[in-house]
Amino acid sequence: MAARYQIAGSSSAEISASVETGIRTGGLAPGDALPAVRALAAALAVSPATVAKAYQELRQRGLVATAGRHGTRIRPRPPLATRRAALMPPPLPGARDLSAGQPDSRLLPPLGPHLGLLAAEIGAPSGYAATPVLPALAAAARDRLAADGVPAEEITVTGGALDGIERLLAAHLRPGDAVAVEDPGWANLLDLIAALGLCPIGVPVDDEGPSEPGVRAALAAGARALVVTSRAQNPTGAAVSAERAGALRTLLAGRADLLLIEDDHAAELAGVPLHPLAGATPAWAFVRSVSKPYGPDLRLAVLTGDEATVARVAGRARVGAGWVSTVLQRLVLALWQDPATTDLVRRAGESYERRRDGLVAALAALGVAAHGRTGINVWVPVPDETLAVTALRDAGWSVAPGALHRIAAAPGVRITVSSLDESDLAPLAAAVARVVRPAPTGFTA
Numbered sequence: 492m493a494a495r496y497q498i499a500g501s502s503s504a505e506i507s508a509s510v511e512t513g514i515r516t517g518g519l520a521p522g523d524a525l526p527a528v529r530a531l532a533a534a535l536a537v538s539p540a541t542v543a544k545a546y547q548e549l550r551q552r553g554l555v556a557t558a559g560r561h562g563t564r565i566r567p568r569p570p571l572a573t574r575r576a577a578l579m580p581p582p583l584p585g586a587r588d589l590s591a592g593q594p595d596s597r598l599l600p601p602l603g604p605h606l607g608l609l610a611a612e613i614g615a616p617s618g619y620a621a622t623p624v625l626p627a628l629a630a631a632a633r634d635r636l637a638a639d640g641v642p643a644e645e646i647t648v649t650g651g652a653l654d655g656i657e658r659l660l661a662a663h664l665r666p667g668d669a670v671a672v673e674d675p676g677w678a679n680l681l682d683l684i685a686a687l688g689l690c691p692i693g694v695p696v697d698d699e700g701p702s703e704p705g706v707r708a709a710l711a712a713g714a715r716a717l718v719v720t721s722r723a724q725n726p727t728g729a730a731v732s733a734e735r736a737g738a739l740r741t742l743l744a745g746r747a748d749l750l751l752i753e754d755d756h757a758a759e760l761a762g763v764p765l766h767p768l769a770g771a772t773p774a775w776a777f778v779r780s781v782s783k784p785y786g787p788d789l790r791l792a793v794l795t796g797d798e799a800t801v802a803r804v805a806g807r808a809r810v811g812a813g814w815v816s817t818v819l820q821r822l823v824l825a826l827w828q829d830p831a832t833t834d835l836v837r838r839a840g841e842s843y844e845r846r847r848d849g850l851v852a853a854l855a856a857l858g859v860a861a862h863g864r865t866g867i868n869v870w871v872p873v874p875d876e877t878l879a880v881t882a883l884r885d886a887g888w889s890v891a892p893g894a895l896h897r898i899a900a901a902p903g904v905r906i907t908v909s910s911l912d913e914s915d916l917a918p919l920a921a922a923v924a925r926v927v928r929p930a931p932t933g934f935t936a
C-alpha cells in the first residue's frame with residue numbers, strides 16, 4: 492500500500508468509503524496495492540470478513556481488481572472523477588501525443604455550416620419527444636446498415652457506442668456475470684465491465700478478429716455476453732474477415748444463452764467490408780457510433796438488434812435519460828446526407844490508411860512486427876511496456892501502455908496514427924525499433 496494514505500474505518504462500508512476517498516483525492520493511485528485482508532483487519536481491529544466485504548464491494552464497482560497472488564490493487568482507470576490515470580502520464584512538453592485514440596480533428600467535418608442550416612429550419616422548440624428516434628434518421632440508418640448486410644428492422648439511438656453497450660449489458664446481465672471481450676481490447680470497455688461488476692473473459696484476437704477457439708473457450712467458461720469489434724479493433728486494428736465471421740456464426744448459431752454485441756465504431760471510415768455476425772444468436776445487437784467519422788462530441792450511435800433486445804434498451808432509456816436530443820439526431824442526419832461530408836470521410840479513411848500502413852511498413856523495414864489492418868491505431872508488441880512507454884516519451888513520443896487494454900494478452904504499446912505526418916514515420920519507427928530491439932550493450936570492436 493502507498494504509505495502516504497491510511498485506510499480507516501470500523502465497518503465494511505466505512506473501509507470501502509475510505510479507499511474511495513483515497514482514490515478520489517490521489518492518496519491511492521492506479522496500480523497501488525491495498526494491504527492484505529488480514530493485515531488491514533489487524534491494523535483496524537476488525538474481522539478479516541469485514542475487510543473482505545469492503546474489498547468485494549470495491550471490486551464490484553470496478554475501483555479495485557484482485558489478481559491472485561498479486562493481491563488487490565487500484566484499477567488503472569477506476570470509474571471516479573480523478574486526475575488522468577498514473578499509467579498515462581501527460582506527454583512531456585513538446586512531445587507528440589500519440590496516446591489518445593482520437594481521430595484527426597483536421598479530418599472531422601466542420602459542424603458550423605450544418606448547425607446554421609438547422610437553425611434556419613428547426614422551427615418551434617420541441618417538448619418531450621413523441622418519438623425518441625427521428626423517423627428520417629431511423630430510415631437512413633436502416634438503409635446504411637442494410638447496405639452492409641445488417642438486418643436493421645428495429646433501431647434505437649444511444650449516446651455513443653459505449654452508452655449503447657452499457658445499456659445492453661445492464662439490461663441482460665447481473666453483477667458477477669461473465670462477458671467475453673477481445674484481449675487486447677478497448678480500454679473503456681474493460682473499465683465499463685469492471686464498473687458494472689461483471690467479469691471479463693479475454694478472447695485472443697488476431698488480424699481477422701476474435702479467435703474461434705478463444706470464443707469457444709469463453710462460452711465454455713460461462714460467458715453470458717460477447718462483444719466483438721467489427722473493424723478498427725482497438726488497439727490492434729483487426730477487422731472480422733469473411734472466413735472468421737463464418738466460423739463464429741457457426742459456433743454461435745442458436746446460442747440462446749448469449750447476448751452478442753457488435754461494435755462497428757469505425758463505420759464509414761473502416762476501408763474494409765463489414766462481415767457482420769448480426770442475427771447469429773437470438774439475442775443480438777449491432778452498435779454503430781458516429782464518433783470516429785463525424786466527431787466524438789456528437790455523442791450518438793445507432794443500435795439495432797432483435798426486437799426484444801432493442802426494446803429493453805429503448806425502454807430502459809425511456810424511464811431514465813429519455814432519448815438522445817433530436818437536435819443531435821437532425822445534425823447527424825444532415826451530415827449523412829451531405830455529399831461534401833461523405834467525401835471528407837472517405838478522404839479521412841484513406842489518410843488513416845496511408846499513415847497506418849506507412850508506420851507498419853517503416854517498422855517492418857526495421858524488423859519490428861506491428862499490427863494495424865484498419866482504424867487509427869497501430870499495436871506494437873514490446874518486451875516491457877513500462878520501459879517502452881518511458882523510452883518513447885523521452886524520445887518525444889507519448890504512446891499508450893498496453894496494460895490499459897489487456898487482460899492476459901502479451902505486452903504491447905498502442906500508437907494512434909491519426910495526427911502523424913509522412914515525415915514523422917521514419918523517426919517514430921526508429922525510436923520504436925530502439926525500444927523493441929535495444930542495441931546490444933557492452934563493447935564492440
Ligand SMILES: Cc1ncc(COP(=O)(O)O)c(C=O)c1O
Nearest residue numbers: 651652653677725754756780782
Ligand atoms: C472499439 C471502440 N468502440 C467504440 C468507440 C467509440 O465510442 P463512442 O461512440 O462511445 O464515442 C471507440 C472509440 O475509441 C472504440 O475504440
